[in-house]
Amino acid sequence: MRTDIYEKVSLFKVEKIKPNYKEISRRFNCDPRTVKRYYEGGIKERKPQNKPSKLDAYKDLIESKLDLGVSAMAIYKFIEKAGYQGKYTILRDYAKKIKSEKTKRATVRIETNPGLSAQVDWKEDFSLHTKTGKKVTFHIFLMVYGYSRYKFLEPTLSKDQKAFFSAMAHAFDETGGVPKEIWFDNMKTVVDQPKTQYSKVVFNQSFYYFSKDIGFQPIACRPYRPQTKGKVEALARLTERLRVYDYEIDGYEDIFSLVKMFQDEINMEVSQATDFPPCDLLLKEKEHLNPLPHHDILESYQQELIARKVSHEAMVTYGKVKYSVSPKYINKLVHLEIIDDILHIYYNGSVIQKHPISDKKFNYAKEDLKEILRSDLLKTKSDEEIEAYIEGNLTVYDNL
Secondary structure (H helix, E strand, C coil): CCHHHHHHHHHHHHHCCCCCHHHHHHHHCCCHHHHHHHHHHCCCCCCCCCCCCCCHHHHHHHHHHHHCCCCHHHHHHHHHHCCCCCCHHHHHHHHHHHHHHHHHHHHHHHHHCCCCEEEEEEEEEEEEEECCCCEEEEEEEEEEECCCCCEEEEEECCCCHHHHHHHHHHHHHHHCCECCEEEECCCCCCEEECCCCCCCCEECHHHHHHHHHHCCEEEECCCCCHHHCHHHHHHHHHHHHHHHHCCCECCHHHHHHHHHHHHHHHHHCCCCCCCCCHHHHHHHHHHHCECCCCHHHHHHHCCCCEEEECCCCCEEEECCEEEECCHHHCCCEEEEEEECCEEEEEECCEEEEEEECCCCCEECCHHHHHHHHHHCCCCCCCHHHHHHHHHHHHHHHHHC
16 A cells, blocks of 8 residues: 555545646656545555464563563563563564554654644754854754644744743744644753653653643654654754855844744745645644643743843844943843833843943943953053043943
8 A cells, every 4th residue: 555645645635625646646656546546535455364473462562562662672582481482583573563553653643633743843053144254153943733834933042941932832822722742852951861762751840841831742752763753854954045144144133033034935835745835724723723821821931032142342232232231241141121111131030231222322331331341441440440430431431
């Protein structure tokens, strides 16, 4: 049975659209009548003859051990002591078949069921240069919805758990629902103990509570299992199209709008897998997604802070205007938040400086300016001399 053809025509069955048999037959190198037969009712296969196997008495036990991640050789040694008289190769082939069938079932669920699943990953350490040649490095959070292939991307300067939860909450908010299952790689923000051949996954406690609050079942992909995370890996490769903007941006503040423009473009492109744009199929998938949690729950995970790296001048830029912080934060990652026209600057969750929103090019807090001058221009001067210098030059700084 050609499962690739069957899965393709199944998409058309779900949409109740009659496919172009000739076009699909060219793509899959088969007879158009084969495609028609699969679409109209599948193909009848010969029933295999049920011959007794030396494994029959042990199959339930074998499958339970495989679910625990036990190797075929370990299972063979175990059941041999329990009376199994067959060869190892028979058990090995059976174990391989069971694993393959489970993987295929998971893959078919992801491919065909609207609202069932999504895949999540990061595009790490992506770099673009500004027009002046300055290198800007960031990460891109990636989520792909299984049925519609709808893609959500969000640039961040951090991959910590707060940024991770925030990006996921933004994705759910944008798509209007939550998939029933979400597949993850063994990322540190998700798992404490990765899933391996010999052990079950142990999810991070904070992440576990997040999944319960939002309302989805987390599933950890086993490494080197491309069938269950291929869509998000394809999206990671697709982000290389952003390289065309190298040396075309003014700074980090351009990155967010650039990535969102790219997201809109790829969601309007016709998917080769479905023959529909993801943004169109998302409308149907929304009907099957779990509802969003209460607004307060979703909002509590959304991080609206703007990430910036402190320059060597001990300044951060917001809206093409610079604001000072203490020089001890140079090269540190800080976050900005606007509250009642006041710029709040945070480091590790604590406010380190506040500035009124201004249209002046440079904005110094007096205490920051004092530290900056002491560390460089006036490092040989006393505190009194620095104070006098600042008082005598405040008007100059205000006019900058």
